[in-house]
Amino acid sequence: xxxxxxxxxxxxxxxxxxxxAGASLLLQQLFRSVMAFIGLGLVVAVAWARLGAVDIxxxxxxxxSGITGALxxxxxxxxxRYEGKKSVDPDARAAGAASNRPGNEGRAGPKGIRxxxxxxxxxxxxxxxxxxxxxxxxxAPDGGIPDLVIRNLPASGVSNPVTAVLLNFRAxxxxxxxxxxxxxxxxxxxxxxxxxFDRSSHPEVVLAGFYRLVLPVxxxxxxxxxxxxxxxxxxxxxxxxxxxAGGIIGWMTGxxxxxxxxxxxxxxxxxxxxxxxxxxxxxxxxxxxxxFLAFAPVTAxxxxxxxxxxATISIALSLFVLFLGSSGYxxxxxxxxxxxxxxxxx
Amino acid sequence: MxxxxxxxxxxxxxxxxxxxxxxxxxxxxxxxxxxxxxxxTTGVAICLLLSAALGNAAILDVALALxxxxxxxxxxxxxxxxxxxxxxxxRRERDD
Amino acid sequence: MIDISTGYxxxxxxxxxxxxxxxxxxxxxxxxxxxxxxxGTGTFLFLVAGAARYxxxxxxxxxxxxxxxxxxxxxxxxxxxxxxxxxIHPSRADTDASTPPEESGHGLD
Amino acid sequence: MIDWISALFLVxxxxxxxxxxxxxxxxxxVYSRLHALTKADxxxxxxxxxxxxxxARSWDWALKLLLVWIFVMAASATNxxxxxxxxxxxxxxxxxxxxxx
Numbered sequence: 001x002x003x004x005x006x007x008x009x010x011x012x013x014x015x016x017x018x019x020x021a022g023a024s025l026l027l028q029q030l031f032r033s034v035m036a037f038i039g040l041g042l043v044v045a046v047a048w049a050r051l052g053a054v055d056i057x058x059x060x061x062x063x064x065s066g067i068t069g070a071l072x073x074x075x076x077x078x079x080x081r082y083e084g085k086k087s088v089d090p091d092a093r094a095a096g097a098a099s100n101r102p103g104n105e106g107r108a109g110p111k112g113i114r115x116x117x118x119x120x121x122x123x124x125x126x127x128x129x130x131x132x133x134x135x136x137x138x139x140a141p142d143g144g145i146p147d148l149v150i151r152n153l154p155a156s157g158v159s160n161p162v163t164a165v166l167l168n169f170r171a172x173x174x175x176x177x178x179x180x181x182x183x184x185x186x187x188x189x190x191x192x193x194x195x196x197f198d199r200s201s202h203p204e205v206v207l208a209g210f211y212r213l214v215l216p217v218x219x220x221x222x223x224x225x226x227x228x229x230x231x232x233x234x235x236x237x238x239x240x241x242x243x244x245a246g247g248i249i250g251w252m253t254g255x256x257x258x259x260x261x262x263x264x265x266x267x268x269x270x271x272x273x274x275x276x277x278x279x280x281x282x283x284x285x286x287x288x289x290x291x292f293l294a295f296a297p298v299t300a301x302x303x304x305x306x307x308x309x310x311a312t313i314s315i316a317l318s319l320f321v322l323f324l325g326s327s328g329y330x331x332x333x334x335x336x337x338x339x340x341x342x343x344x345x346x
Numbered sequence: 347m348x349x350x351x352x353x354x355x356x357x358x359x360x361x362x363x364x365x366x367x368x369x370x371x372x373x374x375x376x377x378x379x380x381x382x383x384x385x386x387t388t389g390v391a392i393c394l395l396l397s398a399a400l401g402n403a404a405i406l407d408v409a410l411a412l413x414x415x416x417x418x419x420x421x422x423x424x425x426x427x428x429x430x431x432x433x434x435x436x437r438r439e440r441d442d
Numbered sequence: 443m444i445d446i447s448t449g450y451x452x453x454x455x456x457x458x459x460x461x462x463x464x465x466x467x468x469x470x471x472x473x474x475x476x477x478x479x480x481x482g483t484g485t486f487l488f489l490v491a492g493a494a495r496y497x498x499x500x501x502x503x504x505x506x507x508x509x510x511x512x513x514x515x516x517x518x519x520x521x522x523x524x525x526x527x528x529x530i531h532p533s534r535a536d537t538d539a540s541t542p543p544e545e546s547g548h549g550l551d
Numbered sequence: 552m553i554d555w556i557s558a559l560f561l562v563x564x565x566x567x568x569x570x571x572x573x574x575x576x577x578x579x580x581v582y583s584r585l586h587a588l589t590k591a592d593x594x595x596x597x598x599x600x601x602x603x604x605x606x607a608r609s610w611d612w613a614l615k616l617l618l619v620w621i622f623v624m625a626a627s628a629t630n631x632x633x634x635x636x637x638x639x640x641x642x643x644x645x646x647x648x649x650x651x652x
Contacts, residue, residue, distance in 0.1 A: 014449070017457065026464075033472075037480070055510055059513050071520065149503050162510065165506075173508065181518045
């Protein structure tokens with residue numbers, strides 16, 4: 001297996017990716033599409049590892065299998081339940097619109113699909129032609145940018161080039177990215193309330209047992225990710241995704257301490273802490289050195305670690321709140337999470 | 347030894363591709379879920395092999411993450427999607 | 443044997459195109475969100491394939507960092523989109539019942 | 552020598568993964584397919600971990616391999632329980648052998 005050329009592995013990965021992407025777009029029942037999309041995430045995680053992008057493989061594995069799947073399944077179930085209920089709900093007047101099977105989309109009308117299909121295919125052919133004309137074959141690498149990163153790595157405070165780019169050389173990208181996550185949480189506070197959620201009346205004893213086994217490892221793994229991110233693949237995003245996934249598992253068992261409610265002020269402070277500290281450190285160095293986010297080489301390592309720790313907490317809570325907001329519970333003043341765990345059935 | 351690792355990964359990817367048949371034929375939603383479980387486990391196995399083949403210990407962390415979080419999708423499925431009373435559609439071809 | 447970065451870049455373009463078609467042709471909001479995510483995956487593949495031109499052992503870290511932020515933004519946007527879809531969806535029940543869904547043209551499907 | 556043992560373990564692993572896939576395709580109901588799937592999880596992955604363990608370059612490498620195996624087993628047991636219980640609750644039929652004439 002030659003590292004510079006494609007092999008059977010790449011061919012198989014490609015076939016799987018196309019099949020699963022096609023399935024997630026074409027299958028008429030949305031549940032099947034969602035399952036295909038979850039499978040696509042797993043295949044893509046392997047592809048990242050194969051392409052030497054281990055940082056991305058970690059993030060994809062954690063977010064894809066820990067958050068996206070649960071998010072999609074929970075939202076889809078809520079919508080399906082709502083659509084199923086619509087015909088018997090006296091407030092919903094339009095039984096006609098409920099002709100779709102719950103959770104599925106009906107067939108598009110022949111007229112709509114033809115016009116949209118023609119337009120889309122035309123745009124697509126033009127775009128693909130442009131891309132093939134201008135981008136293929138990819139230009140030969142000049143070695144300039146990676147060399148620049150490697151040369152300046154000692155001044156960045158960390159030795160993992162991806163972390164150096166993320167939190168030092170292009171720190172404004174990451175600052176704005178944390179800002180976008182914060183904005184999503186703000187948006188979720190506005191629209192993400194949909195309080196009906198049929199809690200299963202059965203206690204999840206086995207899942208709770210697994211949760212007790214896995215939670216310490218998740219927390220340890222997450223701390224390890226933050227720490228190791230300075231020199232090896234890992235970092236705040238991966239750590240945050242692990243913690244958020246732990247929160248989601250715990251919430252599904254009904255025994256999550258967070259589920260008993262977190263004071264709203266505390267929640268707000270913790271969700272925005274990462275962005276706030278990142279921004280203030282950036283301004284601090286602006287005053288000191290005249291350049292926004294220009295970390296001094298001496299203190300860069302510690303600044304980055306401080307930002308990463310707080311960003312981990314903020315992003316983890318944000319992802320958890322986003323999951324709850326889109327899967328049935330409003331992150332409202334009552335605190336996040338469901339009412340205390342169901343007790344019936346012992 | 348590296349060639350053996352690559353060969354084993356290829357075989358595993360083929361088994362996954364074959365398992366995809368169960369995804370398209372169903373019949374119940376749980377069958378489709380099981381195919382994604384197979385993807386997850388095989389993904390763990392391939393990551394282990396890749397880490398040995400490329401000599402990159404960090405890929406082991408990817409495998410560990412996949413292993414630790416394998417339960418999330420199943421739990422969400424049973425907790426949200428397949429919660430509630432039994433419907434005739436659960437047992438038939440259509441798995442909505 | 444195709445060069446590895448060209449191969450994965452072509453795969454990324456293909457996924458992007460498939461996602462774009464799905465986005466335009468899909469009717470259900472969840473389908474559109476899935477399609478957007480497929481487009482995102484295609485974009486990420488293209489970027490990482492570009493980074494792999496410098497070799498798999500030490501690829502260009504800048505696209506990697508961009509894709510990493512992209513993945514987190516994508517999952518946040520997906521969550522917000524699903525919440526919005528959940529809010530749009532019930533309101534579709536309030537549109538005129540006499541109009542079949544494919545002709546009502548409310549732009550939300 | 553060690554390489555040959557590793558390769559042998561990898562062959563066993565591949566056999567169990569192939570068996571898992573074939574079982575997933577051929578077995579008649581959800582419960583038996585679940586059995587095939589978890590065999591691939593536990594024993595197939597176990598053999599891969601064994602094959603790599605005897606090749607491990609350092610102790611932390613070996614420790615991570617063992618952790619992966621332990622958690623895959625724990626997760627697949629939990630998953631199998633969750634799926635089987637929910638399927639039973641959903642009255643998914645259990646396959647019974649056809650009557651002998």
